[in-house]
Amino acid sequence: MSTRNALHEIELEAARWEAILLSARDAVISIDAEGRVTLFNQAAEQMFGHGAADVLGRNVDLLMPPPYCDEHDAYIRRYRQTGVAKAIGQIRHLHARRASGEVFPIELSVSEARVGDDVVYSAIIRDVSERHALERALEASRREAQQRERLADIGALTTRIAHDLGNPVAGLKMSAERILQRIGRAPGEPLETVRAPAERIVHTAERLNALIGEFKDFARAQRLNLSDIDVSAFLGEVADAWTEEASARGVMLTLDLGAERPLVRGDASKLRRVFDNLVKNALEAVGAGPGSVTLRETVLGIESRLRIDVRDTGPGFPAAVDPFALFETTKPDGTGLGLSISKQIVIAHGGGIRIASGVGEGTVVSVELPIARPHV
Amino acid sequence: MSSYQSPDRTCDALRILLVDDEPAFRESLAEALRDDGHAVDTYESAEAVPSLATRGDVALLITDYQMEGRDGVTLADAFHGYNPDVPVILVSAYQSDDLSERVAARNWLRFVQKSVGYDGLHERIHQLCR
Numbered sequence: 228m229s230t231r232n233a234l235h236e237i238e239l240e241a242a243r244w245e246a247i248l249l250s251a252r253d254a255v256i257s258i259d260a261e262g263r264v265t266l267f268n269q270a271a272e273q274m275f276g277h278g279a280a281d282v283l284g285r286n287v288d289l290l291m292p293p294p295y296c297d298e299h300d301a302y303i304r305r306y307r308q309t310g311v312a313k314a315i316g317q318i319r320h321l322h323a324r325r326a327s328g329e330v331f332p333i334e335l336s337v338s339e340a341r342v343g344d345d346v347v348y349s350a351i352i353r354d355v356s357e358r359h360a361l362e363r364a365l366e367a368s369r370r371e372a373q374q375r376e377r378l379a380d381i382g383a384l385t386t387r388i389a390h391d392l393g394n395p396v397a398g399l400k401m402s403a404e405r406i407l408q409r410i411g412r413a414p415g416e417p418l419e420t421v422r423a424p425a426e427r428i429v430h431t432a433e434r435l436n437a438l439i440g441e442f443k444d445f446a447r448a449q450r451l452n453l454s455d456i457d458v459s460a461f462l463g464e465v466a467d468a469w470t471e472e473a474s475a476r477g478v479m480l481t482l483d484l485g486a487e488r489p490l491v492r493g494d495a496s497k498l499r500r501v502f503d504n505l506v507k508n509a510l511e512a513v514g515a516g517p518g519s520v521t522l523r524e525t526v527l528g529i530e531s532r533l534r535i536d537v538r539d540t541g542p543g544f545p546a547a548v549d550p551f552a553l554f555e556t557t558k559p560d561g562t563g564l565g566l567s568i569s570k571q572i573v574i575a576h577g578g579g580i581r582i583a584s585g586v587g588e589g590t591v592v593s594v595e596l597p598i599a600r601p602h603v
Numbered sequence: 604m605s606s607y608q609s610p611d612r613t614c615d616a617l618r619i620l621l622v623d624d625e626p627a628f629r630e631s632l633a634e635a636l637r638d639d640g641h642a643v644d645t646y647e648s649a650e651a652v653p654s655l656a657t658r659g660d661v662a663l664l665i666t667d668y669q670m671e672g673r674d675g676v677t678l679a680d681a682f683h684g685y686n687p688d689v690p691v692i693l694v695s696a697y698q699s700d701d702l703s704e705r706v707a708a709r710n711w712l713r714f715v716q717k718s719v720g721y722d723g724l725h726e727r728i729h730q731l732c733r
Contacts, residue, residue, distance in 0.1 A: 386699060392670055393696030397717030399629025404721045405631040408638065424634070427627040 254352040258287045265347065274354050276326035292324040294494060304349075315339050315348075323352065331356040332343050342352055363599075370453055370492075391438055395431045402427045451494035452577055455599055458482045458491050462522050464503045469510065477516025480506075483523040489533050492599040501569040505537040505592050508566070512541025512590055531598045532578075538591045543584040615732070616640045617662035620715065622678060623694070624648055624670045628717065632665075635703045635721055649678035665724075668695035668702055676705050679712055687711070690731045694724070 248255055254271035258264055264287050267279040275290055282289070288296035296349075306312055315337045325575045334353040339346065405424040409416060466482045473480035479511075502522075508522040518540040525534045573580045577597050584590035619636060623629040624647050632644040645651045650672045664682050666675040679691045695702060695716045706714045715727050 310730050386697070390695075390697040393717065394625045394667075394669075397628065397720075398625045398629075398631070399698045400718070400720050401628045401631040401635075405635055408635055408721070412638070424627075429629060431627040 251351075254354075255349065256287065256290070256352065257347050257349040259348075260303070260346045262286050262288065262300055271352070271410050274352065275323070283389050290323055292322050292330040295321065296324075305443060308511075318468075320355075332359050334433070334470070348544070355374065367492075373572075389476045392435065395435050395438070398427055399435075399510050400433045402431070411568075419433070429479045431437055451497060453494060455490045455491055456493050456498065457488060458524060458535070458596075460522060461495065462502070462535065463499070465499065465506060468503070469506045472525045473510055473520065476510060476513070478510055478513045478520075479517075479519040481519065481521045483521055485524050485526055487526045489524075489526055491576075491596045493596065494572075497572045498576070500506050501572050501594065502535075504566070505594075509537050509539035509541070509590070513541075514541065526598065533596050533598050535594045535596070537594075538589065543586050543588045543590050545586055615700045616642065617659050617732075618642045618644070619665060620644050620646070620652065620662045620682075621660055621665045622646045622649060622652060622659075622670070622675070623665075623667035629665075632721065632724070639725075646676065647674070649673035652678070655681050655685055658689070661686065661689055663728065664689065666691070666693060668693055669697075676702075676709075676712075679709070683709075683711060692724070692727060692731075 241279055248266075248268040251268060251270050254274045255268040256264060256271050257266035257268065263284055264282045265284075267277070268280045269283075271277075272279055277290075279495060286300070288299045291299060307405045317336065319335045321333055321335050322330050324330050329385075332355050334355055337348055339348055341347075343480070398489075402424040406421045409421050462482060466480060470480055506520065519534070520540075521538045523536040523538065525535055525536070526532075567578065570580050573594055573596070579595045580592065582590060582592050619641050621629060621633055621636070621643050622645075623632075626647070628649070633645045636643045647686050648670050649666070655678075664686075665681065667676050668675040675693050675695070679693060681688070683691060690712065690713065692713045692715055693706065694715050694717050698714070698716060702714075706712055713727060713731070715724055
């Protein structure tokens with residue numbers, strides 16, 4: 228083959244690849260060993276909102292949200308030293324960042340090519356935000372259907388309670404009236420004549436107790452009444468409700484919110500109960516002041532989780548106390564129910580709750596909840 | 604003082620069928636009615652009533668609404684078919700919309716809420732005797 232023919236072949240090959248890259252619906256991005264962008268196809272331009280000219284030669288971390296953007300260089304270095312790959316050869320589900328700053332979910336696969344001493348990493352990236360949105364919409368409508376079902380259940384349950392409790396109560400009344408009749412009509416009659424209705428009262432009361440126990444079990448297993456909660460606004464309401472109490476105690480109550488305005492899918496009244504309880508505990512821990520209680524909201528990067536800390540400068544409590552145990556309390560007039568119920572509610576939301584405390588160090592209660600989506 | 608002092612004899616002694624699955628209500632009411640001089644047959648379900656065919660001896664049927672098996676309205680319908688002149692009182696602890704509609708559709712059927720107790724029931728029985 229002549230040189231001219233060989234060049235022609237190379238040009239043809241390049242043209243073929245370029246056509247493929249141009250028409251590809253997935254973003255294709257190549258970087259060199261230093262993490263600099265060497266290829267940025269049209270789909271990548273559309274997906275990321277950057278022109279290729281702006282991106283070529285720059286570090287690829289500009290396409291990544293924290294914490295990836297800070298870790299990527301170190302990651303490439305580590306890979307080149309150890310040969311242990313996290314991304315190469317598999318499809319990974321990550322987040323990327325558009326020029327607008329919007330963070331969106333992607334599927335990423337990375338391959339590696341070596342030419343002499345040079346190395347090229349190429350990534351094929353698919354924007355899955357629409358698919359995720361669809362999945363979320365499906366999940367939301369499934370939950371709403373569940374909720375409607377739940378309301379119908381509550382209607383049926385209310386009728387059942389009214390009947391199941393009303394019937395034995397009517398029996399109690401009739402039996403007691405029967406005893407009064409006997410006493411009224413024949414005052415001299417032996418007490419033995421009222422034994423039967425008195426026994427019926429006892430048996431019926433026992434049945435009622437068993438019924439009440441069943442209803443309580445049921446109430447405990449209830450599902451949540453879900454809606455989208457703007458957590459920042461929600462925490463603002465909690466803080467507002469306790470401001471007066473705090474200032475009466477000489478305690479400073481502060482609210483520390485992030486800029487993200489995350490939404491949590493949850494039961495607003497049950498979560499309100501949790502945070503009212505936590506703030507009340509914190510205020511009581513500080514006592515008569517001076518001191519402070521802080522409500523802090525932190526979005527936890529890539530995990531799509533939110534942490535809310537309720538911190539007090541009170542005396543703290545010893546490690547031997549399990550604050551979540553039922554009926555366990557260090558307060559003279561506490562029932563020890565508050566925190567354990569709070570924990571149940573948070574867990575029912577797919578979240579978690581933990582406490583850091585030590586004598587003389589104050590207490591931080593941290594509630595973590597899954598984020599539904601960023602507030603728009 | 605209790606209002607139960609003087610036995611009432613304005614109603615003649617009647618034969619009453621009383622059907623209810625709530626034993627405290629059923630047995631206490633039956634005892635009270637017997638004290639008033641009535642003959643009372645008690646049953647814990649519609650199915651337990653031996654025969655619904657024409658009962659010349661029965662002057663009144665009192666039945667609970669919600670029971671295992673056939674409910675009180677179904678029993679009342681069957682009874683009324685054979686005994687169109689015998690009054691029927693339907694009792695229930697809870698009056699649902701559904702129940703109200705079914706009672707309203709039967710002008711021969713009287714409804715009494717169980718919570719009125721013996722005084723209230725006694726009064727309704729009197730009204731039927733007059």
